[in-house]
Amino acid sequence: MSTTELVISAWSAISPFGYGRDAFARGVLDRRDTAAPVDRDRWSVPDSTACVVPDFDPRVVLGSKGTRAMNRVSGLAVATTGQLLDDIHFAPGEDTGFVLGTTTGSAQSMMDFTRTSLTEDKPFHVEPANAPGCVMNCAAGQAAIWHGMQGPNTTIAAGRATGLMALKYTRRLLLAGRADKVLCGVAEEYSDARAWLEYHRRGGGNVMGEGCAILLLELASKVAADRSPLATVAGIDVQVCLDGDVAGTLRVLVRRLLDEVGIEPSQVWSACADASAGAEEAVLREMFGDDAAEVVPSLDLIGDTSAASAMFQVAAVLSVAASDPRSSGRYAVVSAVDDHGAVASVLLRLHPPAGRSGDE
């Protein structure tokens, strides 16, 4: 076993499919579309349908203590982290890192704060308890406080490529010896502000989603005896597309990744495109065939989760692999493309289900 082999040894999620790993996996395997009419009493958005986490409210899910001013994205991150730590019976400390991806934190908290400043009698008649939620690292900081994670705590943003960039950053933390374990995830909230920003950004037409997915990453040599690796992160590569030819950039990137790891396309069991990008999906289908392109469903099922999309796609791969023996020892490609040029791809080697802890 290489001393630099990086593995995913646990994961959890809160998504429109529901709470926890099993609910997510069931939703993926059933290919259940979660889009539903928007609750007009709750949301003031341009959307008619959306994919939201069922009954999610930080005060309900986490209790009333310490949640009075907690925004939705922080609640998602705190609760998902709690689920993951419960699953593996692990109490974090100084050697536990936390890496969380975002688009821009909670646009709702930020814009609400400014709105209050602009509309109250005095511009400083704002609620100080809301201040921490207006900073982009609010969710990671809250998760650290709730769960005692005192190691490196990093918030990272790279548009739709965020999940894979977070994995690459996490790999670097572990290889540099800055943490023993890293919980690496991405969180995105549904909100009036985000819905309107996306509406203006894209000119409408998209079904928005939300949620949080978190993976436990550690060096293979350091995985505890009561836990088995689910997948090895065999390689991650990133580029910036400068000429608008996303398909061409992705093709070169994935080819390079296969060469670096030393495998053939026939060894790839699954190849997942970013849910909303047609050109990207076509490249992967051409390179790896229809079976690999279709074995794991597109996460259009949970809507456009922006920065969280690639991490959810990784979780979907792990979900399907757990129940598909053909995945064993073979590879999965997950790619992501951001409209400002970031292109990223990760190659995972799936471990045999027998070696996976807690399998159904």
Added chain:
Amino acid sequence: MSTRRVVVTGAGVISSIGTGVGEFAEALRAGRSGVRPISRFDTTGFAHANGCEVTDFDPGKWIRTVDTESLGPAARFATAAARMAVSDAGLDEDALAEQRCLISIGTTDGESQDLDRMVGMSIDGGPQAMDPVLARRISAGRLSTAIARELRLRNAEAATIATACSAGNYAIGNGLDAIRLGEVDFALCGGADAICRKTFTIFYRLRSIAPDCCRPFDRDRMGILTGEGAGVLMLESLDSALARGARIYSEVLGYEMSCDANHPVAPHQPSLARCMELALRDAGVKPEEVDLISAHGTGTKANDLTETRAIRDVYGETVPRVVSMKSMLGHTMGAASAMAAIGCSLAIDRGFIPPTINHVETDPECAIDCVPNVSVPADLRIVQNNGWAFGGNNAVVVLGKYDPDEDRVRRKAG
């Protein structure tokens, strides 16, 4: 684990006291103040609203490839500073474009100034009235991808670190590790932020905005002034720098992060001390070898007291001089520790200690030599640069004078 050494071979700065390393270094040496009344937003209703704005920034002078209208103010600062850093490093842009590199820009607010403007549009005309051009600029990752697009760096890993006011140090550490591990030879690392109503109002409401100017470690200090700008460093493997005969400002000896996991906004003394200890260990440096500490030094009652106590926890009673460049620059948020790291590198290279200005009487509870008001000449070998943040995100970078005879990384490994 690789033992590759990492050096700073270029820097770009946009600040309220000067643009480019030449102006910036002279302003730091002269103890210049960037304070002026805030003009970026309507400050009506605030009893006081001074800040440290950049008044002479012409993005078109630096940004040639990317449409500047597609970039928010923070991305413009970051992109311009990155081009300056590449030019200052004496690197040919066409040659650099073929290299694998890391682009890591730290920020507190991203494009919150644009978010503020959209809130204003929404109040006037409803959410339908928000400008799509602004909406497309909001994703914080663009602070880093804008640099890749502008400099045509197709082989870049470009991601933004959003760990608030220590994000610049986080970004430098990220570059340090990427080069140490042999992933890249070049890393453009730093931070950028633009003054915005949201963050000014947060600090004002927390009674942490000084009425006139920022006085770190002073008995009568009353808080921060919000500032803006960008600082981007060109980090390079020593091998690459030597091979091309590059000028070396400083060596990045080490860094580390810690998380308070304690309180969302109040600094936590044990966690700050742990971060400093871990960073010095990563650098292979003992506290008594450190010649200068560039403090987070915001000028709030709580920060300066907690920070100086944490410094004494690590250094005992023999504390080196501790300065705060925020006295001159204001608190430039995610750019702050990156600008301070550039300041440290220039201080090492040019042999001076930047002063802590606006200083009248040192708080006896802080009890440090903050080099009040006037810079002093000094031969600096090792400098520690502190950065703390909301969310309890601490990061410390240790910089040193490049000495070809001393291989600290190897010493640590041995």
